[in-house]
Amino acid sequence: MSVNNPNWKPKIVAFCCNWCSYAGADLAGSGRMNYPADVKIIRVPCSCRVNPLFILRAFERGADGVIICGCHPGDCHYTSGNYYARRRLTMLFSLLDYLGIERDRTRVEWVSAAEGAKFAKTMNEFVETIYSLGENRKLSDIRCKKS
C-alpha cells in the first residue's frame, strides 16, 4: 500500500525479554530460520521493562511497527513481569488506536527460549502485516526524519 515510495522498507522494533524471547530469537538464528532484516531487536531484562514511552518514542521516530515479546504467561523469569506488561500494553494499544495508529502495528507475543521457529514465524507474519499497512505517518515527528 505504500503508494508513495516503492523502495520503502519498514522499520520494525522488537523488544525481547532476555530470558525467553531473546533466547528464542537466538535459537531462530542458530537454526538459520529466515525473517526479514527490517526487524531490529532491543534486549530488555523482562517484558515489564518496556515503558509505553519507548513505544511512543519509536513511533515518533518513524517506526512502522513495534512488537513486544516475552515469556509465556506463568513463565516470566521474574514470575509476574509479563502480566504487568500485558495490562500496560493493552491500555497503550487502545490509546494508540485512538490516536490513529492501527491496532495491527503493535503486537505482543509470548515466545519461549525453545521456540525459535515460533519467533521466526511471528516476525515473518508481523513484517507482512506491516507491509500491507504501509508506511506509518501518524505520530511520526517530521523533525526527526532524515530527509
Add this chain to the structure above:
Amino acid sequence: MQKIGVFVCWCGSNIAGTVDVEAVAEAMKTVPGVVFSTHYQYMCSAAGQKLIADAIHEHHLDGIVVASCSPRMHENTFRKTAEAAGLNPYMVEIANIREQCSWIHKDKEEGTAKAIVLAKAAVAKLLHNKPLTAGTSAVTKRCLVIGGGIAGIQTALDVADAGYEVDIVEQRPTIGGRMAQLDKTFPTLDCSACILTPKMVEAAQNEKINIISYAKVEKVDGFVGNFRATIRKKARCVDETKCTGCSLYMNKCPSKKGKDEFNMEMNNRPAIYIPFAQAIPNVAVIDPEQCVKLKTGKCGLCQKVCTAGAIDYTQQDELMEREYGAIVVATGFKPIDPSPLNEYGYAENADVITSLELERLMNAAGPTKGTLLRPSDLKHPHEIVFIQCVGSRCDENTKRGKPYCSKICCMYTAKHAMLIRDKYPDTKVHVFYIDVRTPGKNFDEFYRRAVEQYGVDYIKGMVGKVAREGDKLMVRGSDLISNQQVEIAADLVVLATAIEPDPSARSIGTMLTASMDTNDFFTEAHAKLRPVESPTAGIFLSGVAQGPKDVPETVAQASAAAAKVIGLLAKDHLVTNPCVAGSDELLCNGCSQCEKVCPYGAITYVDKEVRGPGVREVRRVAQVNPAVCQGCGACTVTCPSGAMDLKGFTNQQIMAEVDAICL
C-alpha cells in the same frame, strides 16, 4: 565526549559470509563518539581479545562495542577482557550480528546494512552507560533435590560426597522412582532392584542426606545461593521414627480396594501399605482415601496390631521452611495413557498392556509373582505382539501424541522380547517398529541378539487396528518391507508407550521460574555447552525431567548436575548482578506504587533528608535493596514520577537504542 572502540567479528565465515565486516567497521568510524573501529576473524580468541585490550590502552577507550555473536554467548568473555585492560566491565555492549543478523539473512547488502544499524544502536546505548560495580551475596551451602528417582539419588550422593548437606523431596512414600518398577535393565540385563537398592540404602545412610518422602515443595523464594523453600510433608498417619516396617498390619486391614500404584494398578493393596519391600524409608503409609478409620471413625485395627505404637490417625501435614544455595530438578517422567489412541484398544482389552505394566508382570514381586500370565484369564500367552512408538514421533498437528522420540523404547522392547523368548521359548514374539534406534555403547549388539540369537520377528510397519476376536487379539498392520498387510492372532499386546514429564513438572517450573519446552521438559541453559543447568541461575537439571533418557545417561547427567552444584556451593560468595533498580530521591514522591509491583519485596521506604537545587527537606522516599532486587524493571515503568530507573537498562539507554534503530 566518550571514546568508543568498535570491534567487528567475522566469526570465521559465520558472520563474514553474509555481512561485509569491513564495510561495517568502516561505517562505524563516522559515528559520533567512535574513535576506533576494526574487524578481526575471531574476536573471542586470545589474539582477538588482545587486539581489544591493546586498542583500549592505545586509544584510551572509555567503552567498547563488540559486534559479534549473541551476548548470551560471549558478553562475559568481553567484559572480562575489558576488565583486564582496566575498563569497567559494564562499559561493554554487544551488537548481536550473528544470531540476529548474519545467520538469518541471505542477502549480503541487507545483512550489512542491518549489522551497521545494530552496531550503531549499541554505540548509542553505550554512550549512556555508567561504570557499575557488582556486589556480593553469601551462599547457603545446602542443596535441594526435587524428585528421588535414580537421577535425584545419584545427584544427592555426589553432592553429599563433597561434604554438602542435601534434602531429597520425593512426592511418593518412597524414593526409587521408575527404576524401582523395572524388572531387568538393558543392556546388561541385571536386575533393576539389585543395582538400585544399594544406592537407595546408601542415600538413606548418608548422614549428609535427608530424605523427605511423601512431600512436595510448595513455594520457593530467593535467588541463586539464597533460596528459601516451603515443603509440605503430607500426613502418613504413621510415625516415621517408630515404624519398623514389619508389615504385620497387612492381613488385618479390612480395606483391600486401594490400587497398587507400584504394580501399575494391576492388583489391589490395603489402605495401609509399604509400596514395595525395599522401600526407603521402609515406613508404612495410610491412604486416606481408603482408610475406614479416617473415613468413618470406626476400625483402628492396624493401631491395635502395631507393637511399635507407630500409628497416629491424627497426624497432620507438616510445613517446613528450609534454605538452600542450589536446587536440582529431578522430577522424572510417567508413561502416557494410550487410551485415546483407540486403534490399539487399550481401554477395552485387559490383554493390551503397556511396557511398564509388562515390567511388573515379569517381576517376581509383581502381581503374578513373575510368571508371565495375561491379565484377562491368567493364561500363559503363546503369541505376543509388541508395538513400538505408541504416542511417540507423532505429527504435531494431529495432536495424537508426542512429537519427540521417547528414546528408551527400542531398547526396552528388545529387552522384553529377549527375556520372554529366553524364559518361554515356546512363545512367538513379533515387534512392529518404524525404525529401530539403538545408538549407544553395546546397544546395537543387544538388539541384534534379540533378532539373531532369540529369533524375535521384527516387522517394519505400523499397526492399524487391535481388536478382540474370541480368545485372541487380532493385530492388523502393514509390513513395509514385503509390502503386505499382516494379521497376527495374538494372546497379549504390549504397547511401548511414549514417556512424558511428571504431571507436576509444569508447576515446579513455574515455581522456580525455570523455563520449559512445549512438551514440559526443562530447558537447559545451552543445548550443547550447558546441558545440566537451567537458564535460571542456581537451578540444575537431572534425569528425564530434562528429556528422555535411559539409566546410564540419567546417572551421567545426575553426576554432571552434582558437579555443577558442588562448584556453586564451594563458593563463599557470589558476585551479584549490578543491573538493579534505584530511585532518584529528588523525583520520588514516596507514593508506594513501586513496592506493589516488585516481585521480590526489594523496595522499602525511608524518611530521609533530600537535598537538591531548591529543596532541603525530610521526605519519604523509595529505597531499593540491591542484594534483593533482581533487575526486572517492573518498578521503573510503574513509577509515575519517573524516579525509578534500572541500571544497565536505563530509560536513556533504551530510548537511545530506539532512536538509533528508527533513524
